[in-house]
Amino acid sequence: MAIINQATKELQVKVVYYGPAMGGKTTNLVKVHENIQTAQEKGKLVSLATSSDRTLFFDFLPIEAVAIKGFKTKFQLYTVPGQVIYNTTRQLVLRGVDGIVFVADSQYEKMQENVESFSNLEDNLRTLKMNMADIPYVLQYNKRDLPNVAPAEYMEFLLNNRDVQVPYFTASASKCEGVFETLNMITRMLLHKFINQSGRKSA
Ligand SMILES: Nc1nc2c(ncn2[C@@H]2O[C@H](COP(=O)(O)OP(=O)(O)O)[C@@H](O)[C@H]2O)c(=O)[nH]1
Ligand SMILES: [Mg+2]
Numbered sequence: 001m002a003i004i005n006q007a008t009k010e011l012q013v014k015v016v017y018y019g020p021a022m023g024g025k026t027t028n029l030v031k032v033h034e035n036i037q038t039a040q041e042k043g044k045l046v047s048l049a050t051s052s053d054r055t056l057f058f059d060f061l062p063i064e065a066v067a068i069k070g071f072k073t074k075f076q077l078y079t080v081p082g083q084v085i086y087n088t089t090r091q092l093v094l095r096g097v098d099g100i101v102f103v104a105d106s107q108y109e110k111m112q113e114n115v116e117s118f119s120n121l122e123d124n125l126r127t128l129k130m131n132m133a134d135i136p137y138v139l140q141y142n143k144r145d146l147p148n149v150a151p152a153e154y155m156e157f158l159l160n161n162r163d164v165q166v167p168y169f170t171a172s173a174s175k176c177e178g179v180f181e182t183l184n185m186i187t188r189m190l191l192h193k194f195i196n197q198s199g200r201k202s203a
Contacts, residue, residue, distance in 0.1 A: 001096045002194050009067075012074040013190050014096055015183075018121050019103035020113040021054070021082030024142040027173040028103060029061045029077055032183060035176060036063065055081045058093045065187075069195055075187065082117065091124050099190045100137035101182055104159060106149035106170075115158055136189035139168040140182045145175060 003012040017025040026047065033045040043062030049055055061077040080090040102121065104114040122132055141155050152170055160168055167185050171178025 002098045002190070004071075004194055009071050010074070011071045011191070011194055012076065013098040013194065014076045014078065015099045015101060015186055015190070016094055016097045017077065017079040017101045017103055018090075018094075018117070019082060020105055020110060020117040021084075023082060023103045023105040023110070023114075023117075024140075024171075024173040025079040025082065025103045026055050026059050028101070028140070028142075028171075028179050028182070029059045029079060031173060031176040031179045032063070032077065033061055035180070054083070055079055056086075057081065057089055068191055071191075071195055073187075073191065077183075087120070087124070090120070091127060094121075094124055094128060094130075097130070097135065098194075099186045100135060101140055101186055102137060102159070103140045103142050103173075104155060106141045106143045106155065107146055108148050108150050111150060111155075111158060114155070118159055133164075136186060136193055138166055138182055138186050138189070140171050140173075140178060141168060142171045142173050142178070144170045144177070145172040 017028055019025055029045060043064065046060045047055065048057040059079040063075040063077065065073040065075060078093050080093045102118060125132060125135070139159055141152055143149065152168070156168060160166060169178045169182045169185070171182060173179050
């Protein structure tokens with residue numbers, strides 16, 4: 001849950017990178033970690049991976065951002081394990097989530113996995129008594145550098161075909177393309193939601 005402290009002007013939010021196994025969630029966090037400039041902002045990237053280098057529990061990266069609208073913001077970035085068998089772990093990581101980045105794999109043959117992972121996300125949120133409609137999220141269509149990718153329009157049709165569409169970004173996370181665009185957007189959506197909301201409440 002977002003922690004907002006009007007007195008000290010501090011905001012802390014939890015963002016979860018969700019999506020099918022091998023889509024590039026961990027790579028996103030690794031690139032964010034590599035490219036954050038100052039030591040002060042830079043938390044330690046904690047990865048709990050198996051020997052085969054796949055996320056077993058989650059990756060965790062805390063970022064201390066500079067003041068935005070007078071609020072000192074802390075972002076906690078998490079990833080989930082994508083493999084189907086780890087659903088309990090995914091539910092645990094989703095607990096208290098404030099914003100979601102759904103990392104889809106753009107390769108044609110991954111479309112079914114993308115769609116299944118997205119509906120698994122909706123199911124898990126429902127189990128946690130949360131609703132997609134209430135949680136800011138963005139879509140990232142990753143691995144655009146590969147030759148066998150589906151057009152973004154097709155991925156939009158599969159994953160973003162709803163009443164209210166969310167922003168999407170094409171990315172090649174391993175080249176750090178689209179990584180910060182995606183993070184900046186979810187950040188902006190969250191700041192808008194929490195700072196404006198709490199500002200209104202206390203007004
Ligand atoms: N070609 C290509 N490979 C990528 C890209 N992003 C991630 N990968 C690779 O895809 C594999 C899975 O990435 P990873 O971040 O571990 O996926 P996760 O299971 O979603 O955490 C790794 O070998 C990455 O190097 C990308 O944009 N392009
Ligand atoms: Mg991973």
